[in-house]
Amino acid sequence: MPVLKSSEATVTKVKEGVERKLIHAENLMMVVIDFTNGPWSEPEPPHSHVHEQTTYVASGEIIFFCEGEPDQRLKAGDMFCVPSNKKHTIQLLTKEVRLIDSFNPIRQEFLV
Amino acid sequence: MPVLKSSEATVTKVKEGVERKLIHAENLMMVVIDFTNGPWSEPEPPHSHVHEQTTYVASGEIIFFCEGEPDQRLKAGDMFCVPSNKKHTIQLLTKEVRLIDSFNPIRQEFLV
Numbered sequence: 001m002p003v004l005k006s007s008e009a010t011v012t013k014v015k016e017g018v019e020r021k022l023i024h025a026e027n028l029m030m031v032v033i034d035f036t037n038g039p040w041s042e043p044e045p046p047h048s049h050v051h052e053q054t055t056y057v058a059s060g061e062i063i064f065f066c067e068g069e070p071d072q073r074l075k076a077g078d079m080f081c082v083p084s085n086k087k088h089t090i091q092l093l094t095k096e097v098r099l100i101d102s103f104n105p106i107r108q109e110f111l112v
Numbered sequence: 113m114p115v116l117k118s119s120e121a122t123v124t125k126v127k128e129g130v131e132r133k134l135i136h137a138e139n140l141m142m143v144v145i146d147f148t149n150g151p152w153s154e155p156e157p158p159h160s161h162v163h164e165q166t167t168y169v170a171s172g173e174i175i176f177f178c179e180g181e182p183d184q185r186l187k188a189g190d191m192f193c194v195p196s197n198k199k200h201t202i203q204l205l206t207k208e209v210r211l212i213d214s215f216n217p218i219r220q221e222f223l224v
Contacts (some may be wrong), residue, residue: 100170
């Protein structure tokens with residue numbers, strides 16, 4: 001699948017107010033995540049995964065929390081990076097947020 | 113470098129009207145590329161690299177060309193994927209375009 005047009009993409013509802021769509025190669029996955037359930041009064045519980053992650057904040061504002069690092073308030077145009085197995089989470093500061101997440105290797109569980 | 117704030121990022125001028133900034137883990141790199149020299153009357157010459165690539169069109173419109181695939185007109189919110197060693201290129205249709213490229217492995221030549 002070389003192209004994913006937003007208007008034609010399969011949208012997966014992760015939970016109320018959280019949707020994703022994705023494209024991937026063999027070892028690289030890119031995921032658009034749309035949140036519409038912000039702002040949050042506190043962050044989600046931290047999680048970790050073996051996959052390396054990079055994220056671009058396409059719209060909205062968040063706080064990014066990463067184990068051993070100072071909390072960071074990020075807005076559209078900012079990026080963050082999560083090393084393999086590092087605990088991290090976010091807190092939404094605006095009602096709507098769009099994040100562009102990339103993962104290596106691919107998140108097989110997202111393909112189910 | 114877990115966070116790259118747009119306002120503080122090192123911006124690399126690739127050529128006139130093309131700038132990039134990037135963040136990376138060990139095997140995953142994410143690059144924001146800002147073009148301000150569009151529209152183009154024709155695509156750039158096709159190129160290829162061993163790195164897998166995924167791209168999110170953050171703003172503007174382009175045509176995406178990929179070896180063996182039909183040309184695709186893409187706009188903000190669309191994505192494309194380039195397998196390892198596949199020839200590909202783009203043509204800008206608007207003056208300004210922002211692409212979010214991810215690569216696995218990282219583009220070492222971008223770190224020079």
